[in-house]
Amino acid sequence: MKTLIISLKIFLFFTILTGILYPLFITGISQLIFPAKANGSLIVSNNKIIGSELIGQDFDSIIYFTSRPSAVAYNPLPSGGSNYGLTNKKLKETVSERKKQFIAFNQLDSLTEIPSEMLFASASGLDPHISFKAAMLQVDRIVKARNFNDFQKQKLLQCINKFTEEPQFLCFGEQRVNVLLLNLEIDKIK
Amino acid sequence: MTTIDVFQILLFIALIIGLTPILGNYMNKVFAGNKHFMLPVLGWLEKLCYKFIKVNPDEETNWKKYAIGLLMFNLIGFVFLFLIQIFQAYLPMNPAHLTNISWHSAFNTAVSFMTNTNWQGYAGETTMSYFVQMIGLTVQNFVSAATGIAVILAVIRGISRKSTDKIGNFWTDLCRSTIYVLLPLSILFSIVLVGQGMVQNFNAYETAHTLKGIDQTLPMGPAASQIAIKQLGTNGGGFFNANSAHPFENPTPFSNFLQILVIFLIPAALTYTYGKMVGSVRQGWCIFTAMLILFIAGLSISLYAEYSSNAVIGNLSHMEGKEVRFGVANSVLFSVVTTDASCGAVNAMHDSFSPLAGMVCIINMMLGEIIFGGVGAGLYGMVVFIILTVFIAGLMVGRTPEYLGKKIGAFEVQMAIIANLATSFAILVFTAWAAVSSYGLSGLNNAGPHGFSEILYAFTSAAGNNGSAFAGLNANTLFYNLSLGVVMLIGRFGVIIPVLAIAGSLAKKNITPSSVGTFRTDNWLFIGLLIGVILIVGGLTYFPALSLGPIIEHLLMNNGIIF
Known part of the structure; x- marks a missing residue:
């Protein structure tokens, strides 16, 4: 007791x-x-919340950089991955489907090597980043869709460089580009 | 792998080695009741606690009383956590209007957080109110870790004392480890985490109007304060469903590195504290070395597996279930550390790892969570293996087994075997049951051997009090909630009680002075023997089960066979 x-x-x-x-x-x-x-590192414009710097969004428009595939379609309630194992048939099918789609959407040569993060879904389903290479592969499509001239294209490339984060403190993690911040910035190119 | 990848891993190992004596020394002072620099800052809190509960901190008990106090305290934590979950909708701080939780899920979660497992059958952001997260789960994050530390302190006293039946005061151990170790480190760590972008507020969920023109609901909450202790106390229960892969729960590569570092911080430092308290720092370093070798071995296999090309996806870098900011190397490092240490937090989906990397996670847990292991739990699990090792070594050379001057008798070996068998029994019997029942198989997300691995992983994780998952398995069902709950209880108290019994029995014995004939337990030979016993006793038991899951999957994958 x-x-x-x-x-x-x-x-x-x-x-x-x-x-x-x-x-x-x-x-x-x-x-x-x-x-x-x-x-929550919120991005606010005209008193409206557009999103969070940390949380990825889905982009399917030809005028924007696309994010990684997501098992939850960038709906954070709840977050999560596909949890497909490597020997899951669905994984292989989805990956080859995504590859075709990415190549067609960006009008790339069919032999182009696609960075793997654009073929595989992230762990959280909310990954805000893609690699520098994945961003560069989408440049021509966006320039064409937005009717950019050479000067504007240069500006677009500068945006990519600006939003390419190197490994933190030069030694932690990977080089990466924040897709939402990049898309907000290219909307400002006049 | 790039140079940066290798550098991060080496830095991690160097920091763990460097911080072990610093924190270990501090904890020795705290637990021995000596003067230390936090005493003027937090001493009043400890005194307040004793005054409130009316306990004399210096009054010690025998092992049975110690165990009863521990069990009673855990039971109350369980009942409270269970109740606030099933009545969640009537309680405050629930801006997302989350409903009451089903009794079996509440049972599972209450057991899970009480036993330092933090297995989660639910998704945090769509299930748990801020009230439950904070007043229920965060508290258990602290006290379950403190319980682990209390047990190892009792074991240390059992070894270092002679001719007494007193092994300490549970309340004092609980108080000191929470107030002087877990709390200050958590405060420091959570503020750093918020600085990296982790959320910490009581706001309602925010709705964002995205560039695409649709609404995106952003979950909020007091996350950082819970994540800090989740990592430090090797708990691992995520605030959000995606755990430390969620950008709000692990925003940057630096927050990620720190999260990995603090998982090992206290368990590693405890080996030094152990050495100090049993009177030979060298003994502590030997245990540390054995753990480090097993860690590096697992990490190497896992890295090799994740960086190898295979017949299914070719030489694509394997990014399914991984985040760009962490990449492959940091995801693998996190997975090995979290399964070594019975933490169970994840920054990548283990279900999507290549078969061998997934197997390393499973083996780490099967060995008994003793590669640094859970806070306190890793080290007392290791002491069980040490007893088995000196016993086996004693049989080989025909001497009475002895550890640190204590004769190891039949009782200690029996208890060590019970502790060992409890977990293997729970893992294998329940896995077999689930694998042949329709309600066990209905939760699977993957077909073929990988489906079996999902079940094996779940029960291994529960028995090892790890809490990570092959998360494709839908475990929020009546069968899994109850069976995993029972396995977690066996894995926790089926080890703690025999271990406390060992502590009580050792404390009564005399210390025999060491002589030339004493079998040394502080040299490379012993480290080698210890690792051998861990691999044979801990590992071989599971070889048949592993060959049905990850091993066969690996072979099939390399032939391009998919399901």
Whole structure:
């Protein structure tokens, strides 16, 4: 009986400490020093939320760079991957289908090597990034769709360079391009 | 692999080696009750706790009382977490208006978080309110890790003391590890994570109007505070469904590197604390070395498998279920660390890994989660293997087995065998059951041997208290919720209770002074023997099951056979 009372009391103590005070403390500090980040790195324009810098979006228009394939169609409720194993027939079929589609959509030579992230679905289904190479393969299609002249094309290429992030602190992770930020930027090219 | 990939892995290993003595030394001071630099900052909190629960921190108990306190405390945590889930809709802080959770899913989740497994049959952002995440799950993240530390402290006392039946005070151990170790590290880590872009708020879910013109609902919540302890306490339960692959739960490569680092941080440092407390730092480093060798071996096989071309997808870089910001190398590193350490967080979908890389994850868990392992749990699991090793070595040379001056008798070996068999029994029996029942097979996402691997992975993960998954398996069903719940309980308490019994029995014994005839447990020979016993006892048990799953899948894949 004594043990039961001690257990109840110490459980209450830890619930208040680690379940209420700790998260509140962290929220307070975060909202103070990193308000934008703590609230989801939202992109707001004309008082409307367009999206989050961190969360990818689906693009199917010919005037935009396309994101990676997603098992949840970029709907974050809930996030997730396809969970197909390598010996799953569906994976092989989907990959060759995506390859054909990417080549046709971007009017590429059928022998072009497609970066693999454009053929495989991401883990979260919300991956905001593609590789530099995948962005470059889409340039000609977008230039054509937007009727860009050479000067505007140069600007577009500059945008890609601007939004190509190198490995963080030069040593962590991979080189990558944020698709949403890039698409927002090319909308500004006049 | 690029130079950067290799550099990150080497940096990771170097940091773990470097931080082990620093944190290990600090924890030694904390647990021995000595002066340390956090005492002036947080000492009042510890005193407040003892005053509130009316316990004398220096009053110690025997192993049975220690175990009863532990079980009672865990039971209360379970009941509370179960109740707030099934009544979630009536509780506050639920801006997304999530409904009550089914009793069997609530049972599974409550067991899962209490046992430091953090297996998740549900998707966080569409299931759990902020109230449950914070007041239910975050709390269990802390106390289940603290429970693990308490058990290893009892074991250490059992080894280092003589002729007593006292192995410590559970409440004191719980308090000290939460207040001085887990809490300060979590505060520090969660603020860094928010700085990298992790969300931490109580806002309602935001709706974005995307460039395409459709609405996208962005889930929010107090994520960073939970993710910090999720990694540090080797818990692994994600705030969001995609776990550490979700951009809000792991925004940058740097946040990713830190998340991997802190999984190993406390389990590695505990080997040093262990060495200090049993009176030989060298013993601690030997255990550390055995763990490091097994880690590097698994990592090498996994990297090789993921970078090899195969007959199904050719030489494409294998990005299914991986994120661009992490790439292949960081996904593999994360997967090996998280399964070594019974963490279970994932930054890539293990279900989509190549068969051999998936197998490395499964084997890491099957070995008993002792490659650094869960906070506290890894080391007490390792002590079980050490007892078996000195016993086997003793048989080979015909000497009475002895570890750190303690004679290892029949009782200790029996308990070690029970601890070992409990998990293998749970894994193999339940996997077999699921594999031949319609309700077991109906949850599969993949056909052929990979489907069997999904089941094997689930029960291995539950028994090892890991919590990661081949997530294609739909485990939120009556059968899986209950069976996995039971397996998690066996995997946790089926090891903790025998281990505490060993601690109690060792504490009563005298310490025999070492002599020339003593079998040394602090040299390369012993490290080799220990690894051998781990691989034979832990690994061979599962070879038939593995050959039906990942091994045959690998062979079929290389012949281009798909299902």
